Amino acid sequence: MKLALITDLHANRQALEEVLAHARAHGAEQFAFLGDFVGYGADPGWVVDQVRALVDQGAVAITGNHDAATVRGAQPTMRPTARLAVEWTRTQLDDAQLAFLAALPLAQRRGTTLFVHANAHEPAEWEYVQSRAEAVRSLQATDARHVFCGHMHQPMLYHLSGTGKAGDFTPVPGVPIPVPPHRQWLAIPGACGQPRDGNPAAAYALFDEDAMTLCFHRVPYDHETAAARILAAGLPPEFAQRLHDGR
Amino acid sequence: MGAEEGPSLTDDDAHAPLRPGRVIDGFTLQEHLHQGGMAHLWRVTHPAHQLPLIMKVPRIKGGEDPATIVGFEVEMMIMPMLAGVHVPRFIAKGDFARQPYIVMELIPGHSLRPRLDEAPLPLAEVVDIGIRVATALHDLHRQHVVHLDVKPSNILFRADGSAVLVDYGLSRHDHLPDLLDEEFTLPIGTGPYMSPEQVQFVRNDPRSDLFALGVMLYLLATGERPFGQPTSVAGLRRRLYTEPVPPRALRAELLPWLQEVILRCLEVEPEQRWPSAAQLALALQEPDQIELTERAHKATPAGRWRTLRRWLASVGSEPRAGVSAGEQVTRNPIVMAAVDVDNASEALLEQLRETVRRILSTEPGARLACVSVMRTARIGMDELVDEQGRSHHVRQLVGLKHWARPISQALDLGHGRLTFHVLEAPDPAAAIIDFAQRTQVDHIVMGARANSALRRYLGSISSQVVAQSECTVTVVRAPSPQS
Numbered sequence: 001m002k003l004a005l006i007t008d009l010h011a012n013r014q015a016l017e018e019v020l021a022h023a024r025a026h027g028a029e030q031f032a033f034l035g036d037f038v039g040y041g042a043d044p045g046w047v048v049d050q051v052r053a054l055v056d057q058g059a060v061a062i063t064g065n066h067d068a069a070t071v072r073g074a075q076p077t078m079r080p081t082a083r084l085a086v087e088w089t090r091t092q093l094d095d096a097q098l099a100f101l102a103a104l105p106l107a108q109r110r111g112t113t114l115f116v117h118a119n120a121h122e123p124a125e126w127e128y129v130q131s132r133a134e135a136v137r138s139l140q141a142t143d144a145r146h147v148f149c150g151h152m153h154q155p156m157l158y159h160l161s162g163t164g165k166a167g168d169f170t171p172v173p174g175v176p177i178p179v180p181p182h183r184q185w186l187a188i189p190g191a192c193g194q195p196r197d198g199n200p201a202a203a204y205a206l207f208d209e210d211a212m213t214l215c216f217h218r219v220p221y222d223h224e225t226a227a228a229r230i231l232a233a234g235l236p237p238e239f240a241q242r243l244h245d246g247r
Numbered sequence: 248m249g250a251e252e253g254p255s256l257t258d259d260d261a262h263a264p265l266r267p268g269r270v271i272d273g274f275t276l277q278e279h280l281h282q283g284g285m286a287h288l289w290r291v292t293h294p295a296h297q298l299p300l301i302m303k304v305p306r307i308k309g310g311e312d313p314a315t316i317v318g319f320e321v322e323m324m325i326m327p328m329l330a331g332v333h334v335p336r337f338i339a340k341g342d343f344a345r346q347p348y349i350v351m352e353l354i355p356g357h358s359l360r361p362r363l364d365e366a367p368l369p370l371a372e373v374v375d376i377g378i379r380v381a382t383a384l385h386d387l388h389r390q391h392v393v394h395l396d397v398k399p400s401n402i403l404f405r406a407d408g409s410a411v412l413v414d415y416g417l418s419r420h421d422h423l424p425d426l427l428d429e430e431f432t433l434p435i436g437t438g439p440y441m442s443p444e445q446v447q448f449v450r451n452d453p454r455s456d457l458f459a460l461g462v463m464l465y466l467l468a469t470g471e472r473p474f475g476q477p478t479s480v481a482g483l484r485r486r487l488y489t490e491p492v493p494p495r496a497l498r499a500e501l502l503p504w505l506q507e508v509i510l511r512c513l514e515v516e517p518e519q520r521w522p523s524a525a526q527l528a529l530a531l532q533e534p535d536q537i538e539l540t541e542r543a544h545k546a547t548p549a550g551r552w553r554t555l556r557r558w559l560a561s562v563g564s565e566p567r568a569g570v571s572a573g574e575q576v577t578r579n580p581i582v583m584a585a586v587d588v589d590n591a592s593e594a595l596l597e598q599l600r601e602t603v604r605r606i607l608s609t610e611p612g613a614r615l616a617c618v619s620v621m622r623t624a625r626i627g628m629d630e631l632v633d634e635q636g637r638s639h640h641v642r643q644l645v646g647l648k649h650w651a652r653p654i655s656q657a658l659d660l661g662h663g664r665l666t667f668h669v670l671e672a673p674d675p676a677a678a679i680i681d682f683a684q685r686t687q688v689d690h691i692v693m694g695a696r697a698n699s700a701l702r703r704y705l706g707s708i709s710s711q712v713v714a715q716s717e718c719t720v721t722v723v724r725a726p727s728p729q730s
Contacts, residue, residue, distance in 0.1 A: 169424035
């Protein structure tokens with residue numbers, strides 16, 4: 001079965017539409033959303049409704065720091081513009097949408113696969129996995145063979161062998177990578193709604209559980225419309241600019 | 248896989264010993280062919296496959312070098328990504344949870360290894376092996392893979408003569424994680440063949456394979472190993488500063504051009520070697536086009552002072568970040584200009600020249616092969632000499648050189664980046680297609696025949712080339728006034 005791994009959607013309707021269509025066209029039967037459904041983008045309600053409908057059909061969804069902040073109020077460490085987005089988002093969601101976000105788990109385990117937003121070692125602290133050392137820390141904190149995270153907006157694949165040797169790899173879009181379970185793997189699909197690696201195309205990954213391969217994808221979408229909607233909503237213009245630059 | 252087969256194909260216990268008759272995932276072990284340092288090879292059969300097959304099973308016992316296991320894992324990752332005649336066809340693999348194995352096409356016959364014992368070989372055979380292996384390597388590099396263990400025992404030949412590269416346990420694929428990268432604290436490879444950058448832990452430069460091929464050609468041509476058989480890291484590092492004895496000093500009849508080719512493969516800096524395996528293969532096929540440098544005429548290795556200087560430079564030297572196989576291949580394309588020097592209009596020749604100049608100026612590593620075709624009759628001998636008493640052949644060559652001179656001047660094409668070839672064939676399109684395929688051309692640039700009675704009568708050469716060649720083709724037209 002093919003499982004689409006989608007994370008950091010950030011209320012970007014245009015990106016999510018294209019990613020869902022691409023994933024279905026490439027055989028995705030199940031979806032796992034790794035958090036940050038809202039924040040930065042102009043369509044939080046639409047994105048939450050889409051995800052809620054897919055969760056009703058069996059999709060995995062876990063909470064991200066932007067979702068938690070929208071429900072419970074921003075943390076003191078959050079940047080002022082992100083905080084502003086959180087407050088605006090709260091005014092856009094109805095009670096049912098907020099309740100859906102509030103009920104999302106911090107992590108979810110399915111067989112030997114773990115889904116978590118930030119990391120597997122201290123998921124509630126929202127620490128980033130931005131190097132091999134942090135990936136090893138996460139992988140050593142769990143016996144899951146495949147750990148799928150978001151939070152970092154750049155696609156990345158880490159691996160850890162039984163003898164403690166770790167490696168990292170910047171994936172090439174469209175190439176299925178064997179991820180056999182005798183090693184541990186930590187994969188970050190890259191952001192769907194706000195890519196930051198210099199490529200504005202939306203990122204996600206497809207996990208083929210039968211072939212045991214992971215394929216990272218990049219999907220171009222109408223980021224000009226997404227950016228125009230951010231400006232029209234009166235959100236900070238830098239959020240719109242980021243979508244053009246992919247930074 | 249085994250479950251859907253007939254009842255006779257029930258799989259044995261995964262822990263049962265390997266023996267003839269044992270069935271693994273529908274593959275029946277027939278005969279134990281070989282036990283290498285890292286793996287057992289079994290001839291196997293499967294009702295769904297007609298192709299002769301072998302199964303490679305890693306030797307896994309306690310306390311073994313992890314290279315065995317990780318190397319096998321690397322091969323399991325890379326082999327399914329490969330295609331074409333220069334690799335054994337991949338059939339199936341079994342994972343580590345049950346029984347790790349790889350099933351692939353059996354390439355009949357011996358590897359090149361036994362021929363080593365007969366070295367020095369006839370030089371024509373050495374050159375022929377060089378062409379075949381370089382051609383296979385280029386095909387591999389185009390598939391984003393650096394082999395990193397090129398040596399006679401990993402080279403076999405198909406019945407049609409094409410080389411097949413086997414054993415991808417140390418290889419590196421640009422698009423897959425390199426599981427070996429962090430695994431070891433010692434250089435990985437086979438001592439005599441390992442490139443200087445491999446000694447320094449660089450694993451992504453396709454020119455490492457050209458170094459290994461150079462070692463092999465040196466050995467086949469002279470019977471000697473250019474850098475001996477070192478067993479220590481210090482011994483391996485010696486190739487960073489010690490020059491090999493020039494092969495002509497060991498075998499006088501080896502021609503300067505072949506010494507040039509071999510010593511250029513053995514350069515310490517990858518930038519000084521042949522830029523691509525295709526360019527090396529082309530050089531071996533067209534020796535009279537090789538630009539001879541100091542390498543060709545060396546009679547002794549560098550003196551003590553020069554070696555000392557090279558040693559000082561090598562101490563603590565860090566390898567430069569290599570380029571990936573894919574990049575190296577794309578940056579050093581072979582561009583072929585098919586020029587009809589006799590019949591094309593001046594305007595078309597000019598347009599063709601300008602197009603070729605533009606393509607070459609974007610790729611400093613590109614090499615230009617200028618080709619013209621002399622049409623010969625299918626039957627009977629052609630009159631080879633025209634009324635001025637100069638052969639058609641020479642006239643065509645002169646015309647080609649004249650056509651290319653402005654490009655050569657504008658781009659300062661030296662160092663063997665420009666070659667000229669006059670082909671003689673009854674069918675110009677077939678000759679162009681064949682040349683492009685044989686020399687692994689990346690891009691053909693040619694003129695369209697003017698809209699004329701001749702084209703209606705003969706058909707268009709360019710459209711045949713576009714339809715039938717395997718590479719990119721650009722067809723150039725001279726600007727014509729609007730009608």
